[in-house]
Amino acid sequence: MAKINKKKPNTANTENLNNPQYVVENSQDLAQNGGENKESKNKKMYKGEDRVKKAPFKTLGRIFKFMLTGKNTLIFIASILCIVLSSYASVQSMAMIEDLLIEINIQLESVKMGLSEAVSYSGILRVITTMVIIFVIGVVASYLQNMLYIELAQRTIRDFRDTMFSKMQYFPVRYFDTHTFGETMSRFTNDVDTMQDLISNSIPNIISSLVTITVCLIEMILKSWQLTLVVLITVFLMFFVIKGLGAKSAHFFIKRQYSIGKLNGYIEEMMSGQKVVKVFCHENENQANFNVINEELNENSTKANKYANIFMPIMANLTYVQYVLIAVVGAVLANYNLLTVNDTTVSYSAASIAVISAFLLLSRSFTRPINMVSQQFNAVVMALAGAGRIFDLLDTEPETDEGYVTLVKAHYNEKGEIVEGKVGDWFYAWKHPHGDGTLSYTKLEGHVLLKNVDFSYDGEKQVLFDITVDAKPGTKVALIGKTGAGKTTISNLINRFYDIDDGKIRYDGININKIKKEDLRRSLGVVLQEINLFTDTVMENIRYGNPEATDEQVYAAAKLVHADDFIKRLPEGYNTVLTLDGSNLSQGQRQLLSIARVAVADPPAMILDEATSSIDTRTEKIVQDGMDNLMKGRTVFVIAHRLSTVKNADNIMVMDGGKIVEQGNHDELMAHKGMYYSLYTGSTLE
Amino acid sequence: MRELIKKCVRQYKKSSLLSPVFVAVECIFDVLIPFVMTMLLESGIKQNDIMAVVIYGLLLVGMSLTALLFGALSGAACAKASNGFATNIRHDMFERIQDYSFEDIDKFSAASLITRMTTDVNMVQNSYMMIIRIAVRSPLMLLFGLILTISVGGPLAGVFAIVVPIMLLGMVFIFKKAMPIFKRLFKRYDRLNIVVEENIRGMRVVKSSVQEQKEIEKFTSASQDVYNDYTKASKIVVLSNPIMQLCMYIVITLIGFFGARMIIGTSGIALKDTQLSMLITYSTQILMSLMMFSMIYVNVTMSKASVDRILEVLNQQPSIKNPLNPVMTVENGSIDFENVSFSYKGKGGVKCLEDINLHIKSGETVGIIGGTGSSKTTLVQLLPRLYDVTEGSLKIGGLEVSKYDLTALRKAVAMVLQKNVLFSGTIRGNMKWGNPDATDEEIDQALKLSCADEFVYRLNGLDTHIEQGGSNVSGGQRQRLCIARALMSNPKILVLDDSTSAVDMNTDLKIRQGFKEFIPSTTKIIIAQRIVSVMDADKIIVMDNGKISAVGTHEELMEISDIYREVYNSQQGGGDFDGENQ
Secondary structure, three states: OHHHHHOOOOOOOHHHHHOHHHHHHHHHHHHHHOOOOHHHHHHHHHHHHHHHHHOHHHHHHHHHHHHOOOHHHHHHHHHHHHHHHHHHHHHHHHHHHHHHHHHHHHHHHHHHOOOOOOOOOHHHHHHHHHHHHHHHHHHHHHHHHHHHHHHHHHHHHHHHHHHHHHHHHOOOHHHHHHOOHHHHHHHHHHHHHHHHHHHHHHHHHHHHHHHHHHHHHHHHHHHOHHHHHHHHHHHHHHHHHHHHHHHHHHHHHHHHHHHHHHHHHHHHHHHHOHHHHHHOOOHHHHHHHHHHHHHHHHHHHHHHHHHHHHHHHHHHHHHHHHHHHHHHHHHHHHHOOOOOOOOOOOOHHHHHHHHHHHHHHHHHHHHHHHHHHHHHHHHHHHHHHHHHHHHHHHHOOOOOOOOOEEEEEEEEOOOOOEEEOOOOOOEEEEEEEOOOOOEEEEEOOOOEEEEEEEEEOOOOOEEEEEEEEEEOOOOEEEEEEOOOOOHHHHHHHHOOOOOOOEEEEEEOOEEHHHEOHHHHHHOEEEEEOOOOOOOEEHHHHHHOOOOOOOHHHHHHHHHHOOOHHHHHHOOOHHHOEEOHHHOOOOHHHHHHHHHHHHHHHOOOEEEEEOOOOOOOHHHHHHHHHHHHHHHOOOEEEEEEOEHHHOOOOOEEEEEEOOEEEEEEOHHHHHHHOOHHHHHHHOOOOO | OHHHHHHHOHHHHHHHHHHHHHHHHHHHHHHHHHHHHHHHHHHHHHOOOHHHHHHHHHHHHHHHHHHHHHHHHHHHHHHHHHHHHHHHHHHHHHHHHHOOOHHHHHHHOHHHHHHHHHHHHHHHHHHHHHHHOHHHHHHHHHHHHHHHHHHHHHHHHHHHHHHHHHHHHHHHHHHHHHHHHHHHHHHHHHHHHHHHHHHHHOHHHHHHOOOHHHHHHHHHHHHHHHHHHHHHHHHHHOOHHHHHHHHHHHHHHHHHHHHHHHHHHOOOOOOOHHHHHHHHHHHHHHHHHHHHHHHHHHHHHHHHHHHHHHHHHHHOOOOOOOOOOOEOOOOOOOEEEEEEEEOOOOOOOOOOEEEEEEEEOOOOEEEEEOOOOOOHHHHHHOOOOOOOOOEEEEEEOOEEHHHEOHHHHHHHEEEEOOOOOOOOEEHHHHHOOOOOOOOHHHHHHHHHHOOOHHHHHHOOHHHOEEOHHHOOOOHHHHHHHHHHHHHOOOOOEEEEEOOOOOEOHHHHHHHHHHHHHHOOOOEEEEEOOOHHHOOOOOEEEEEEOOEEEEEEOHHHHHHHOHHHHHHHHHOOOOOEOOOEOO
């Protein structure tokens, strides 16, 4: 189980490479953990994609459902209205050319025929005025739409983020043990990013494209159904080109993606192992290997880009071919007087030129959004895959808590009974409501009892067998044994990170299943081997254990565990901001802070899980002193593999293969001459 | 960018030049199409000339297809050039990094090198793609469009004198206003990511301290900050949409109005009615190109940082180089430190090693003990010239280390690093890192000596697959494989830097006994946390704060060294339960 605890996040996935910070993660993790989870990660990814293939509309529907709540719906409708207006304006900007040309020709013809001497611009002015009005509406609508929609989109993204994070806080520990760090992290980075793109770009673009296409189509049909037919036929033909190119390009993009993964994996592996490469003078071989992979990527990537690059000119120029066809067909139709024109105030040829001119411009406005939508298709599919993974995360079942026994501040009344309230010599007590409506109070003392506990992580492979440990208040119980013997599992069970399969765990005589989880955890301090500090001041990092602590309590806690000295020597003392997990501190100092964090919480019981094992023996001494101070008067579980740290425990449990094989204090175990003895004296076990 | 292009374009120069040429050809045709279109309408409809329609139609189709062809050719050339360029950059970076010394690697850090070789190269590739294609296309379109507008519409081109400044001013405004917000935004993003990262990593702490609510508050405030800035920045950036539309509409209105006056005023002589829509097409093109160009400008500006980071890697001169007439063989495994001092920052830096004087005879077993930060690792890394001494002299086999050929020296001084890794591949493949020509028998021997044979043969033998980083074998197994790998080159000196910490004590002992028996002439240097690992050495060095605090045998040190005694006592009965008993 230690393995599960220490399981380092890892993703070899290239999707992370957009973000340098997470490349850092990957590389380090890979060096430690290799591709252990690569396969599962890939599977996961495919799962996400399958889901999208199966139900893209369902995912899309959920996004809308999430997005359109409360006044967001109104904003959304308003911005769609604005999209319609601005699309209408942009289509009209092209369509109005017909009116303009007709007005021009009316004047031209009247001048030609000598009907009037003075040229009248009133008709033209009327058209221009209409245009200006429509344009003003268009620009205003476009401005409003952008402003409104950005608010909506960003708020949605923010709410997605907040919801994801809030939900995640209440996921069971099992979730974090079975999902790698990189995996969970990329939900918050890559997946949210692609979804942001989907919501703030793709969705409005697609809506606006669809509106434009519709408005354009109506306008075109109104102008000339024959030419509309030409446009539709050519667009239909263009679809085949799009599809063919799309399939080809998708094929090479997948290949390219694979090559990128391979190359990045190689770079990560070799950069992280560069020092070993140097030690073995393996530079030339590496270069040769690298060249092969690099060339392969070059080949696949060139092909993939080729298809993407030629897509644009092909589509653009096919639009020109379409353009030409419209002109030719229009001209031929006009020639045989077959082209329908709506205006009869001018000569037929002038009217048909007006129609064709407007149509040419319209056809471009029609085809452009079609190209745009088809190009965005891939991005949408990718984004939906990401969104699907986000919903997977949101759908994760939170940790359940049926506990009803709570921790309250209490004191003794005159009769010597415990009653609630922070009066005089107050202390903490368990408040235990019973079925019959009565309440009982039990003083918090830190008595932890495990009785006949069985446990398995997966319901199949049992890892703990019939464990019985009785840690009386104020005693020190040590759990020792090899990696994998089941020590850490026990600590996971006491604070209910996992629930036991069989047996009982009682805290101060109360079954821990009945205790509200947060109160149970508040009454247990935990110091882990892996130290996690937060980007904040030293003061806040210590206070993390107990947000209610005053500055004085923080100082006192730091003094108690001998951390005060070094903190005072930091550039800004307690106000020094720790960054990057406290990387500017030594391992021992970091551990002292994490011990101070527990000290300030002042719990009656503590679990020290390999708290000193990553520290060398000399530094350990300093940390040990701090820890000894803290342990006084508390129930302590010490999990360790270094025997020297557990020697003075009241009860030492020697674990092997999920069972307790020996127990007793140091002297008893030495006298027993079993496993403990042989390890302690260094004699062989066999 | 120019420096990088000069360095790395090489065989892709042709494609890089062809791409803009093809684009230029495509442009010319693209611009001419609306022009010819006007002729078609004019002669075909006004003159009722079907032949003209057919001829112009064919001409136009021919032109579009030519444009299509050149566009596609340019796309292909551009793909080839930009990918080739990126491939060359990666190649050069990798090659250069291979020459880096430990010092150089430390300077950049592995993580940063990876980012530079992936993200930064990507960024540069995208910019390059834009430069040789769109950055050529946009100004050309703009230029040709303008020329044709002037030649056809004459004074009508004047509208651009009004619109272009509006647009440029708008773009500059957006760029100036949005940039600082974006810069701040990146930092806010970092903060947001740090909160998530620390939260996920420290989930057990969060849950044990019952701080979920506080974490949510922390995150919500970070995400609110991102939201505020992102919204602010986006609201500025999307102004480009209405601005673009405004400009378009101004152009259409003005051209429509003044164009109409011109047509009517000159009775269609100075400007024909068929040319009106052509002018509008050109103006769309001109404005679009302008917009495109400003976007490319921003993009290329932003990629400058990446270019700098790449050049930094390429221009880093390896700090340790082969000497001119290198000595190719290392005589024996004797080691002599004379007044050696070392600082990671060179002369004047904080000294990690000071006044080291040490003489080790060939074949001796030497133990090194000391707390973290006592520079044990630094000391041994000087031997194979992973770092060079800052002051003093270091001799191996009686000769200054700097006189040897680097490869020869490093083959003779085998190091098992503290943070050691195996590479993905078979066990055999990993072992051959130590000696490419090794036979299976030789590998077996090394595995036996490092006590790795028993588990290797319980697995799949030499063909056992090792995952990246060696993650599919346990820590102790990995350490033993790393020792075997170091033994492969039959070194004169073998250095084990805390390399048996995860190996149980019995196996540890067995390995040391094996060394004594089978490689007696090899000098063995063992850095260890456990006193028992070095107790039987010929000489034990106690390091403290970069200095040698004491040297002697176990018995002598128990007498004279306080530190040694202290460590010894703290480990008394200090068996490690974690060792894997096999």
